[in-house]
Amino acid sequence: MSTTTTPASGARTGSLNAGALPRAGTRSGSGAAPLKNNYSQLLQLVLFWMGAILMPTGIIVILLGYYGVANAVFDFDREAYAYSGGFLGLALTFCGGFLYFGAWLARIADDNRAASKRLADTLLVLADVTSRSAALSEKGVDTSALPVVAGNGTTIHRRDCALIAHREDLAPAGDNPNLTACRVCKP
Template identity: 85%
Template sequence: MSTTTSTPASGARTGGLSSDLPRAGSRGGSGAAPLKNNYSSLLQVVLFWLGAILMPTGIIVILLGYYGVANAAFDFDREAYSYSGGFLGLALTFSGGFLYFGAWLARIAEDNRESSKRLADTLLVLADVTSRSAAINDNGVDVAALPVIAGNGTTIHRRDCALIAHRDDLRPAGDTPGLTACRVCKP
């Protein structure tokens, strides 16, 4: 048994909606393992930590190469230290910098994805509010809440009941005696 909770929207903007609305991009997970099946966040974390390791390592290699060049007695030793310390250190430092940059780009992509989900949720709330306001006619009567009967049935439904949503033979219930109320929509 899984339960989903949704953050209710502001009542001032939505007219006091209290029903659970669908969430765009929701998968119904509990959130216990935030990196499970979330490859963009995993990519961001991996790039960040690789950059965090490579940049300081490159700087340390450059400093060790400088120390080796400064303390070498022969010219051929100085060349070896400058190649190994200087070029390898620069390569590690630039690689770490590019990985940091990649982590930053992955973070921007994740933020854009989250804002798109929030925008989609807001649009779903707006669509629900406008559909409810369109269902109310000029006299302030909620047309979706009017009681109807499907065909020759003996059960009163609301016009927006899920059990009769596909039916075309709806007629107003009026004051017909002996009708029972639907247990789903409870008119």
């Protein structure tokens, strides 16, 4: 199976090869509900929008408090505006800033999680390629698939069969018709 791209629309058809990695920038979901069961992205989005609302609101409250202090005639009015506008505005601004910071940390954590998954997938592919190339002899023959017999046994195994992996007395099976095939490795 292979993935093909139609030239007119650029859409991909078919399925990916078993060893192929997904392309960068593609999403695995259908796109109908991108935040469903994706709590880290939902947390990032909520933190971002709460910060986007609270931070400018705090700045507006500070400016309203300043306007109230500047236009107040009596000292007790100035104190009320300074407390309500200044401290409440600072609190809202700092809370909004911390929520922005939390959204940024959630984004970094999500990016690190995705990078770790891509790295793990790449390492698995690399390990598979390395193990396959190590199993090839100089002539390009897959030595792990050669049928062998352990000692004077009557069962044919693959060389990489788990039942005979510890044995050192392996011999090529040849064309003996009296040998039976292993039920584990199925040579």
